[in-house]
Amino acid sequence: MKLTSDIRGVMPIAPTPFLxxxxxxxxxxxKLTDFYLACGATGITVLGQLGEAPKLEHAESVDIATRMIRRASNLPVVVGVSAxxxxxxxxLTRDVMDAGAAGVxxxxxxxxxxDEQIVGYYxxxxxxxxxxxxxxxxxxPLTFTVQMTPAVVRRxxxxxxxxxxxxxxxxxxxEKISTLRGWEREGTMRHISxxxxxxxxxxxxxxERGADGANTGYAFPDMLCDVVRLSASGQRxxxxxxxxxxLPLLRYEQQPGVGLAVRKYIMMRRGLLSSAAQRKPAAVLTAAARTEVDHLLQRLARHDRRAAFVN
Structure with a gap:
């Protein structure tokens, strides 16, 4: 099973669990893989930007990807191989593709x-x-500082x-999404997901601008699945x-540096991780920050009962 340009839905970016x-x-x-299967994910991405990939040895990366590929059964698993x-x-590409990855x-x-450097690199x-x-x-570009115009993406x-x-x-x-989809409609760019x-x-x-779904991390990936499903079915x-x-919790989790610590803390409380640990060097979630996250979860529970079952 290889990734195609027809993939839609939600491919959560899986954090790498550490003791x-x-x-x-x-x-x-x-546990994470089983949860993604149960919540409606259409694929999984492992060793992404917030998967702490740079902290892993090559063999560890292959082992993590292989374990998730085998556990995910028929879901396509994409592996981050940036180096x-x-x-x-x-x-890394050779090893994970041999293990059954859908793409990288x-x-x-x-x-x-x-622009020429970017196109030439790919x-x-x-x-x-x-x-x-x-x-x-x-x-x-916010992390990699590389600015890809719509024209570069099209090339x-x-x-x-x-x-x-x-x-x-x-x-x-x-506007970038709208531009790319407009070129597809005109026939000046082939379709991609x-x-x-x-x-x-x-x-x-x-x-609403034409995206096919989400390929990101969040402590409630099941919510992302629901939003994509509702939007795709016209339930705006x-x-x-x-x-x-x-949105308040999404915003809080998006903070540079500390965002992964927030995400892992919540996923631990949801029972998806046994520990919120990151491999060092790592940001530390202070007691004050944990109190704020707990408050956000309490407020979220008024509208989404999934937050009420966080232990």
């Missing part, structure tokens, strides 16, 4: 500045990993056939009502 001593928590990998050089990227995700190095990356490997183009899509999906995380980025990131912070209107106000209820 307090920094060891990989395999039991929590299984400073193509040798490491190629090695590639972020741009922060050294790219011109041409070389596709050649390095193999033209038969579907890949996700990660457009996240990559047109010139690199193995690019099947855009992980859209530009901010502001609603557009799944959105940024913690889901703009998912309500991204769906219901989708917005649910999204609005979660």
């Amino acid at each position: 307090e001593d920094g060891a990989i928590d395999t039991a929590s990998i299984d 400073p050089g193509f040798a490491a990227m190629r090695a 995700m590639i972020a741009p190095p922060n050294t790219l500045r011109t 041409k070389q990356a596709a050649e390095a990993i193999g033209a038969d490997v579907p890949f996700v183009l990660q457009d996240y 990559i899509v047109q010139e690199v056939p193995s690019c099947v999906m855009l992980k859209h995380e530009d901010w502001p980025g609603l 557009i799944l959105c990131g940024n913690g889901g912070l703009f998912l309500d209107y991204e769906m 106000e219901e989708a917005h009502d649910l999204f609005d209820a979660h």
Whole structure:
């Protein structure tokens, strides 16, 4: 099963579970995978930007991806393989594709500045990993400082056939989605899937601009699934009502640096992780921050009962 440009719905970005001593928590990998299967996810992404991939050894990365691929059964699993050089990227890609991954995700190095450099990089990356490997183009200028205009995205899509999906995380980025979909309608760009990131912070209107769903992390990925489903079925106000209820927590979790600590803390309280531990170096969630998150959960529970069952 390989990733195609027709993928829709929600592909949660899975955090990497660790025990307090920094060891990989395999039991929590299984819990997370089972939860994603049960909540309506249409795929899973592992070793993403907030999956702490740079803190892992190559063998650990392969083991984590392989365990989730096998557990996920028929769901496509995409593996983040971004690396400073193509040798490491190629090695990880080969190993996870052999294990059954549906495709890989590639972020741009922060050294790219011109349009030609960006397009050239993805041409070389596709050649390095193999033209038969579907890949996700990660457009996240807030973190990677690489600005991809809609025209650059179109060039990559047109010139690199193995690019099947855009992980859209530009901010502001609603007009970019509209532009790309407009080019598709005109026939000047082939269709690719557009799944959105940024913690889901703009998912309500991204769906209305033509996005196919979400490819991001959030402590309530089941809510993302519901919003995408409601929006796709034309239940606009219901989708917005649910999204609005979660917006204060989404905003809090989106804080740079501490966001993953917030997410893991909530997922631990939901019973999806046995520990909120991150592998060092890691941000620490202070007692004051935990109190604020607890308050946000209490308020959310008034509108979404899933938050009331957080232990």
